[in-house]
Amino acid sequence: MSTLTHLxxxxxxxxxxxxxxxxxxxxxxxxxxxxxxxLGPINGVAILLPLAFALKLPPETALIxxxxxxxxxxxxxxxxxxxINVPGDAGAIMTAIDGNxxxxxxxAGVALSISAWSSFVGSIIATVxxxxxAPLLANWALAFGPAEYFALIVFxxxxxxxxxxxxxIKTALATLIGLALASVGIxxxxxxxxxxxxxxxxxxxxxFIVVVIGLxxxxxxxxxxxxxxxxxxxxxxxxxxxxxxxxxxETWWGTIRSSVIGFVIGVLPGAGxxxxxxxxxxxxxxxxxxxxxFGKGDIRGxxxxxxxxxxxAGGAFVPMLTLGVPGSGTTAVxxxxxxxxxxxxxxxxxxxxxxxxxxxxxxMFIANVILLVMNIPMIRIFTRMLAVxxxxxxxxxxxxxxxxxxxxxATTFDLLLMTAIGIVGYVLRKMDFPMAPLILAFVLGDxxxxxxxxxxxxSNGDVAVLxxxxxxxxxxxxxxxxxxGPRLYRRFRPKALAAA
Amino acid sequence: xxxxxILGAVTLAVAIAMGALASQFQAPFSYEPIGPARYPxxxxxLIGACGAWLLVKPxxxxxxxxxxxxxxxxxxxxxxxxxxxxxxxxxxMVATALLTFALGLLFDGTWKRVLVGGLLLGPGLYILFxxxxxxxxxxxxxxxxx
Numbered sequence: 001m002s003t004l005t006h007l008x009x010x011x012x013x014x015x016x017x018x019x020x021x022x023x024x025x026x027x028x029x030x031x032x033x034x035x036x037x038x039l040g041p042i043n044g045v046a047i048l049l050p051l052a053f054a055l056k057l058p059p060e061t062a063l064i065x066x067x068x069x070x071x072x073x074x075x076x077x078x079x080x081x082x083x084i085n086v087p088g089d090a091g092a093i094m095t096a097i098d099g100n101x102x103x104x105x106x107x108a109g110v111a112l113s114i115s116a117w118s119s120f121v122g123s124i125i126a127t128v129x130x131x132x133x134a135p136l137l138a139n140w141a142l143a144f145g146p147a148e149y150f151a152l153i154v155f156x157x158x159x160x161x162x163x164x165x166x167x168x169i170k171t172a173l174a175t176l177i178g179l180a181l182a183s184v185g186i187x188x189x190x191x192x193x194x195x196x197x198x199x200x201x202x203x204x205x206x207x208f209i210v211v212v213i214g215l216x217x218x219x220x221x222x223x224x225x226x227x228x229x230x231x232x233x234x235x236x237x238x239x240x241x242x243x244x245x246x247x248x249x250e251t252w253w254g255t256i257r258s259s260v261i262g263f264v265i266g267v268l269p270g271a272g273x274x275x276x277x278x279x280x281x282x283x284x285x286x287x288x289x290x291x292x293x294f295g296k297g298d299i300r301g302x303x304x305x306x307x308x309x310x311x312x313a314g315g316a317f318v319p320m321l322t323l324g325v326p327g328s329g330t331t332a333v334x335x336x337x338x339x340x341x342x343x344x345x346x347x348x349x350x351x352x353x354x355x356x357x358x359x360x361x362x363x364m365f366i367a368n369v370i371l372l373v374m375n376i377p378m379i380r381i382f383t384r385m386l387a388v389x390x391x392x393x394x395x396x397x398x399x400x401x402x403x404x405x406x407x408x409x410a411t412t413f414d415l416l417l418m419t420a421i422g423i424v425g426y427v428l429r430k431m432d433f434p435m436a437p438l439i440l441a442f443v444l445g446d447x448x449x450x451x452x453x454x455x456x457x458x459s460n461g462d463v464a465v466l467x468x469x470x471x472x473x474x475x476x477x478x479x480x481x482x483x484x485g486p487r488l489y490r491r492f493r494p495k496a497l498a499a500a
Numbered sequence: 501x502x503x504x505x506i507l508g509a510v511t512l513a514v515a516i517a518m519g520a521l522a523s524q525f526q527a528p529f530s531y532e533p534i535g536p537a538r539y540p541x542x543x544x545x546l547i548g549a550c551g552a553w554l555l556v557k558p559x560x561x562x563x564x565x566x567x568x569x570x571x572x573x574x575x576x577x578x579x580x581x582x583x584x585x586x587x588x589x590x591x592x593m594v595a596t597a598l599l600t601f602a603l604g605l606l607f608d609g610t611w612k613r614v615l616v617g618g619l620l621l622g623p624g625l626y627i628l629f630x631x632x633x634x635x636x637x638x639x640x641x642x643x644x645x646x
């Protein structure tokens with residue numbers, strides 16, 4: 001029962017006053033960021049990461065803050081979905097389908113409380129999933145050598161390429177840009193300066209924080225300039241605030257089912273909260289919608305996707321913590337945060353940094369309790385904040401982002417580079433390039449090259465070493481399946497589905 | 501001209517430059533079969549291939565903003581670059597107040613509100629970060645004090 005012992009020590013970390021306070025602050029900020037249309041978990045985590053670092057928070061505290069923000073966002077997204085029919089983040093798109101009609105029927109309060117409850121259930125189930133499965137996976141991954149790691153990283157990229165965006169070539173190019181950016185700086189093995197153009201500022205490589213803020217804060221506010229949510233009205237009358245037992249019973253099994261499906265989808269690299277909520281909404285519609293009420297304000301259609309997006313967010317922690325290979329943009333940013341502290345996530349993390357891992361897991365349980373309290377009894381605080389105007393919000397985001405970047409090295413060069421990356425990011429996003437693969441590749445680039453070179457050193461340059469073990473062959477086969485599978489499915493799926 | 505084509509051409513050019521630079525990387529001493537050059541060259545080839553693909557098979561054109569919106573986007577580029585440039589000389593408080601005026605106006609704030617917003621946000625964030633949270637921010641090298 002060493003897991004329980006570890007979890008106990010984790011709670012000792014999480015319940016330290018500082019960590020508890022940070023978790024509560026993170027939950028609050030996360031809910032707000034998730035609620036604001038245009039800003040999602042990756043933006044929230046990206047903007048707070050440099051601050052956590054600048055404030056010299058210890059690694060476990062920084063990670064607790066970022067995790068609380070991440071989970072908080074998945075709670076917060078539903079608020080604007082339900083009240084103004086504009087999803088607060090991508091994971092809450094499906095929630096709007098039944099959530100907003102419910103609000104228009106005068107049941108906004110019930111929609112908000114039942115979705116907070118199912119978010120809570122989803123998140124708790126996912127956290128229990130982490131406790132049960134992460135140590136097993138980490139144990140298994142101990143057998144990975146450089147060749148296996150290289151194949152695993154390729155697999156993660158292939159998952160993203162197969163699933164995100166309509167044009168795989170753009171996802172592939174985004175990944176390659178990330179890898180190329182990661183290769184800037186001194187080569188660790190030979191001491192050669194690569195792509196530094198004799199600039200001192202680039203000798204260390206491009207700072208992770210500069211890239212993250214450029215891509216997810218600067219380019220985001222540029223995009224916000226184009227989004228106007230005219231014509232959407234805030235539903236003012238919320239009606240009864242609390243769901244009753246009948247409504248809870250009605251949604252119970254759907255919530256459990258969606259949580260489990262969401263967790264599994266979250267663990268897979270590439271698929272995240274967005275896909276999880278879409279899949280479970282469709283599943284619930286097929287399984288339970290006998291009277292055709294889905295889409296017209298059915299409470300089951302609100303509970304299911306909210307349970308799923310929260311449990312997917314929890315599931316996404318599993319590959320990051322156990323393999324050191326994050327499966328989503330947001331967890332990639334968190335992994336970058338850990339590497340800033342010179343902690344390398346991977347199978348050894350559970351042995352070497354039990355304080356960080358178990359403290360994080362325990363604080364996820366606590367954060368969910370805090371979020372449940374914030375999102376049911378205290379929900380009105382947040383609904384009022386939907387009224388913060390963009391003319392104040394945007395300069396605030398810009399200034400806070402710049403503070404974070406400046407705090408790391410205190411150079412104007414970093415600020416200019418951040419702005420330049422933001423502008424390039426804006427152009428790429430306008431052209432439908434996904435940003436999650438780019439940041440994932442940037443985080444994993446160094447690890448990918450090192451593992452490739454290490455594997456080839458062992459074999460003295462023979463490429464066959466990459467295809468020798470069963471595990472690496474398995475990853476290669478899965479990679480090809482992920483690249484080809486979704487395209488085949490699109491081509492051969494039944495006509496009825498294609499038309500829908 | 502489709503935007504994918506332009507991007508494809510730019511990507512291809514960058515890839516060639518990257519490959520040319522990378523082929524000159526040479527380790528003074530070599531401990532391993534793969535030197536510092538091979539991996540970036542591999543990346544350059546793959547990036548070039550993606551660029552060529554976009555050049556030959558472009559997708560539908562991107563929905564670029566036009567007219568007034570384009571002007572706003574360009575102004576915002578300028579405001580952000582300007583912020584980065586004056587951040588150290590003018591200091592955080594003044595620079596942030598100016599940024600708040602500029603961005604506030606771009607996001608349809610009225611003159612009065614934006615002015616008040618800037619005057620509150622600049623010093624407010626300075627006190628929060630520099631004084632309360634211990635993140636050192638510049639006061640401005642142009643001013644005489646300090």
